[in-house]
Amino acid sequence: MNYLTNACVDLLREVRIKNPLIHNITNYVTVNDCANAILAIGASPIMADDVAEVEEIVSISSALVINIGTLNQRTITSMIIAGKKANELHVPVVLDPVGAGASSLRNKTTQEILSEVKIDIIRGNLSEISFVAGLSASTKGVDTSKADERNDAEAIAKSVANKYSCVVGITGQVDVISDGIRVAKVANGHKLLSKVTGTGCMTSALVGSFCSITKDYYTATVTGITAMGIAGEISFIKTREMGTGSFHIGIIDTLSNMNSTYFVERAKIDETEY
């Protein structure tokens, strides 16, 4: 077991003790799963998106997760106001640029958020992060396009991390996490994860949960992403041919049972320092 797996286990233990409050401004497709994933890992979710309350809610929270999955004008304003307040209070901000590359609204909003708010962690798929990197992404709806699969995730993660002085997590067959210098690769997960809506959103919610209890956002991001990968693997072992409905429930089940043994036995985290 390497030092990163060790550090993940520590964060996992700590989040369950501290039970931090995580503020989510998110989409209405996967919001229930995000709330339940946050509860399952040991944190406490609050979903609030009205401009009249987001500053107050972020003030009592330990992390803010901004997810642009079902954008509308009303919530864009809330995202930015909440993000600025979080910056002021040194509350970490996670951005999940769902579908960036798929519409001008998503592109413009992603750029607006990135220019108005200091984002601490960006978590997305390769198409979305390619767009953030300034590459011409060809996002297929909210999924990674075949064309983008050829992009070099490691180089893109480092480039975006340096551009925005943040941690970047690109999830895919192998997940890549970088703070601009270090690069971790996580080989956990299962292909069925792409057959359940919201596994990306839940991953961002987990990343937010772990970032709320440490300043080491790089390790926290590795922890959140690895936890979801392991949850996918174990859920598949338990549900097999049952189908994607049971697999979905199995993900939440596994997150609620996530423990050091799972990490020690299963985490496939590799790191290269540069």
Added chain:
Amino acid sequence: MNYLTNACVDLLREVRIKNPLIHNITNYVTVNDCANAILAIGASPIMADDVAEVEEIVSISSALVINIGTLNQRTITSMIIAGKKANELHVPVVLDPVGAGASSLRNKTTQEILSEVKIDIIRGNLSEISFVAGLSASTKGVDTSKADERNDAEAIAKSVANKYSCVVGITGQVDVISDGIRVAKVANGHKLLSKVTGTGCMTSALVGSFCSITKDYYTATVTGITAMGIAGEISFIKTREMGTGSFHIGIIDTLSNMNSTYFVERAKIDETEY
């Protein structure tokens, strides 16, 4: 078995026969669970929140449940207009003041609804109801705060019930229901219920379902709250170490199978008259 348990069993039988329509103006986090809980217990849900239709919808409904879980300006207006119409038509109104005490918007809205609409039943956790009672609540997001756990639920329930001439249901380790004179305590439930989002919202939806078929809102509130407590107990027995995803599904399963035997064997309802 005491007379209250008996009365619960009668309401349970009746709701399945009458299949009343329950109008919900609610949040987008737990709305699917609320609809499925209402169906499971034998009623019929309709979710409608546009100001252009809420009066008509409440006119064909047998109860209105107002839940402020994800407030925004658009739906606040709808809540009040629907509430006034419900009052006019003598349709019972349940208020679930989710997160009252956690932001000025939630506080102001709770007070506005309580002053504009005659609320028949208020269902919340101890922090939320403490706020309604005029105590300085320290709601932790949408959960009861540690500080508020020391408050005297029984005194608060009675005080709020008298202040607003309504029935109050405070859910917690022991649930307390009061109409201002009578106080019932329900010792059902399971601690895992706090690890699934929406169990409070679902409880309010069940309370609305039972209040739609009787004028005895006190008994109806006891029935809804006890049903959720029993659902938590049985779901835990059936799902055990599986995790919170399966426990969540087990709650809906148990509600759909809820019957007199479950109540007779498990209901722990104590009543003190004053």
Added chain:
Amino acid sequence: MNYLTNACVDLLREVRIKNPLIHNITNYVTVNDCANAILAIGASPIMADDVAEVEEIVSISSALVINIGTLNQRTITSMIIAGKKANELHVPVVLDPVGAGASSLRNKTTQEILSEVKIDIIRGNLSEISFVAGLSASTKGVDTSKADERNDAEAIAKSVANKYSCVVGITGQVDVISDGIRVAKVANGHKLLSKVTGTGCMTSALVGSFCSITKDYYTATVTGITAMGIAGEISFIKTREMGTGSFHIGIIDTLSNMNSTYFVERAKIDETEY
């Protein structure tokens, strides 16, 4: 096995190969289930409803599904703009007039959409389609009313199909699909399907998925409706007395495992040509 069952099996195989993108403007009650049903059957969902992006999203999609389950002014505009763009690009449009007949807003919106947008497929229950037919429907919330159960589904389906030059799918104990000339009746399904919210919405989402890969909307609609019926039957066999929570998950499970054997062994599709 008749030719229609054969054609269904072909579409089922094809949707999994082509993995088309399906744009949904839908309600926040059942949106997660719709996305997961679309993924389970082999297509890819995108939910987007802001007026600033719906034209672009529909331009990269292979079908548009408009569902009026939780209407509000903001999304009504988006529905019409997206629908017009879909028409321009020959992207098929499915309308699910949830609760038509239950409020003036739903009635007016249904009529407005039908007059502004060329709808290719209308999928609803008998009360909703009776309203569309110009009959005085007495929709009970979002469910078919007892009064409407006496209406002649076959005549209504044909009449609406001719009126709007579209395919009509009326789901109920026996589902009726018509293109104005042909009429197919599907005797699959299970009564528990009415005890889980969103089974109608999911059916419309499946219909959209199949219509995205063929110009033969009649067969595509038969396929989507039959798939849901079979999913209900098999889910019931697998979950039995467990309850409606497990039955719900079993529907998604079965959709993800849906295959030619299920269709060959179970599809009860009868067709009368006129």
